[in-house]
Amino acid sequence: MAAVDRNAAALGVSTKQLMESSGNALARGVRDVADPDETVAVVAGRGNNGGDAFVAARFLADEFDASVRLLGRPETITTDIARENWDALRSAEIDAERVLDSTALDLGDPDVVLDGVLGTGVTGAPREPERSAIVAMNEVDATVVSVDVPSGTDADTGAVADVAVDADRIVTFHDLKPGLEGRADVTVADIGIPEAAETFVGPGDLRSLSRDPRAHKGDFGRVMVIGGGPYTGAPALCAQAALRAGADLAYVACPDAIAGEVQGYAEDLIVESFDGERLRPAHVDDLLAAAEGRDVVVIGPGLGGADETLDAVRDFLAGYDGTAVVDADALQVVPEVDTDADLVCTPHQGELAKMGGPREDDWEVRAARVREFAAELDVTLLVKGAYDVISDGETTRANRTGNPGMTVGGTGDVLAGITGAMASTQAPGQAAAIAAYANGTAGDVVVDEQGYGLLASDLLGEIPTALWGDRDA
Numbered sequence: 001m002a003a004v005d006r007n008a009a010a011l012g013v014s015t016k017q018l019m020e021s022s023g024n025a026l027a028r029g030v031r032d033v034a035d036p037d038e039t040v041a042v043v044a045g046r047g048n049n050g051g052d053a054f055v056a057a058r059f060l061a062d063e064f065d066a067s068v069r070l071l072g073r074p075e076t077i078t079t080d081i082a083r084e085n086w087d088a089l090r091s092a093e094i095d096a097e098r099v100l101d102s103t104a105l106d107l108g109d110p111d112v113v114l115d116g117v118l119g120t121g122v123t124g125a126p127r128e129p130e131r132s133a134i135v136a137m138n139e140v141d142a143t144v145v146s147v148d149v150p151s152g153t154d155a156d157t158g159a160v161a162d163v164a165v166d167a168d169r170i171v172t173f174h175d176l177k178p179g180l181e182g183r184a185d186v187t188v189a190d191i192g193i194p195e196a197a198e199t200f201v202g203p204g205d206l207r208s209l210s211r212d213p214r215a216h217k218g219d220f221g222r223v224m225v226i227g228g229g230p231y232t233g234a235p236a237l238c239a240q241a242a243l244r245a246g247a248d249l250a251y252v253a254c255p256d257a258i259a260g261e262v263q264g265y266a267e268d269l270i271v272e273s274f275d276g277e278r279l280r281p282a283h284v285d286d287l288l289a290a291a292e293g294r295d296v297v298v299i300g301p302g303l304g305g306a307d308e309t310l311d312a313v314r315d316f317l318a319g320y321d322g323t324a325v326v327d328a329d330a331l332q333v334v335p336e337v338d339t340d341a342d343l344v345c346t347p348h349q350g351e352l353a354k355m356g357g358p359r360e361d362d363w364e365v366r367a368a369r370v371r372e373f374a375a376e377l378d379v380t381l382l383v384k385g386a387y388d389v390i391s392d393g394e395t396t397r398a399n400r401t402g403n404p405g406m407t408v409g410g411t412g413d414v415l416a417g418i419t420g421a422m423a424s425t426q427a428p429g430q431a432a433a434i435a436a437y438a439n440g441t442a443g444d445v446v447v448d449e450q451g452y453g454l455l456a457s458d459l460l461g462e463i464p465t466a467l468w469g470d471r472d473a
């Protein structure tokens with residue numbers, strides 16, 4: 001939800017607007033169970049769940065005998081928008097008081113209790129002062145309406161804590177939360193989050209990239225690029241992109257003939273070469289052994305399409321059972337290969353057609369067909385275009401970042417490298433979605449600064465900011 005919320009804000013629909021809609025929906029929920037002039041006791045915690053309850057109180061105050069209890073001091077309200085809505089209650093002289101000792105919380109004899117104590121931001125079982133307030137709410141003989149989730153319910157898992165609100169009705173926002181499935185007393189309220197906030201990859205998707213300060217080397221991936229032969233720049237770009245996207249180590253497995261040149265592009269790369277001028281089936285056993293110690297393999301960049309090379313790609317994928325990003329010439333073997341690996345394929349539309357996939361001009365039609373094709377192949381597809389389409393066969397996303405300057409050679413190698421890095425910490429579909437977004441954002445920044453004529457290598461330095469530069473994410 002927090003990711004969708006951030007994506008909505010990036011589309012111009014602020015969390016405060018969503019809070020207004022949430023409060024309005026709550027007021028409707030209360031009207032459904034109460035008659036005019038009945039008493040409504042609103043109990044609010046200090047997060048946005050409480051903020052929703054403040055808005056509801058503003059909607060209800062004219063019609064009902066409504067009063068608000070805030071659990072704690074207004075200064076300790078955790079978000080600006082919740083505090084602004086608390087202040088609005090006070091300014092409007094709506095009955096709203098703070099409760100400094102929740103063990104002495106006296107709700108009187110209300111007809112309805114509105115539970116805005118804890119929502120999706122809860123971690124662990126309720127602590128004080130929320131804990132005693134929940135007990136007090138359960139002791140009152142009233143219809144209890146919960147905001148988003150009954151307080152004390154873990155919104156990620158649906159687990160109910162030892163102390164939790166026993167709700168008669170729940171008004172939940174945007175989507176059914178875990179633990180609420182199958183309950184007859186739940187209303188899912190549309191609070192105006194545009195579908196685009198879920199369809200299009202946005203800054204909210206980057207939230208999962210935050211790092212634990214206790215992380216150590218290897219936590220963010222050892223990425224192995226199998227590439228090069230006729231081309232030398234492609235594997236080097238790809239592996240450098242993986243490092244810029246946060247991988248801890250990037251290895252390039254390439255032919256001896258070009259190893260020196262690949263290493264020459266960047267000292268950060270670990271080049272491990274095999275004999276000859278191109279990949280052949282004889283190399284596959286050694287590559288499979290090397291891949292054992294790595295988190296993700298990216299196969300394809302600069303390999304070329306020689307028959308023996310494609311045979312080797314086929315053999316490699318048949319013997320591999322980790323996660324592999326497949327790009328460029330290697331893509332064409334995917335439909336015929338039998339593998340236990342999780343494949344993330346990154347074709348442009350021409351390559352997709354060569355794989356037997358759909359060719360559709362309209363992106364929404366393409367998205368639906370790409371999903372079917374991903375399900376048929378049992379792979380994740382990232383189909384590059386003006387709107388990139390990403391699907392794992394179930395969830396389908398689109399990415400709008402990027403620009404026509406990125407038609408230059410090498411940008412696909414960069415994308416494959418970012419995808420490789422992301423796939424070492426994220427599920428394949430999410431890895432591909434974030435990679436497409438970051439690659440396009442990097443390209444947009446370069447073109448904004450200098451105009452067209454970008455080089456794929458220009459993207460590299462912009463990748464970290466594209467992934468971690470959004471301080472609000």
Ligand SMILES: NC(=O)C1=CN([C@@H]2O[C@H](COP(=O)(O)OP(=O)(O)OC[C@H]3O[C@@H](n4cnc5c(N)ncnc54)[C@H](O)[C@@H]3O)[C@@H](O)[C@H]2O)[C@@H](O)CC1
Nearest residue numbers: 005018047048049118119120121122123124125126127148
């Ligand atoms: N994400 C969205 O799109 C929207 C969310 N909204 C509301 O925002 C809620 C989430 O708000 P927040 O993230 O601020 O979180 P909550 O309001 O659910 O709770 C956070 C507060 O509870 C405290 N807390 C956490 N665990 C606790 C525990 N075990 N015992 C006692 N206190 C605990 C935190 O320190 C914080 O003060 C949703 O449930 C929903 O009601 C709506 O305002 C509208 C849109």
Ligand SMILES: [K+]
Nearest residue numbers: 118147149151
């Ligand atoms: K609640």
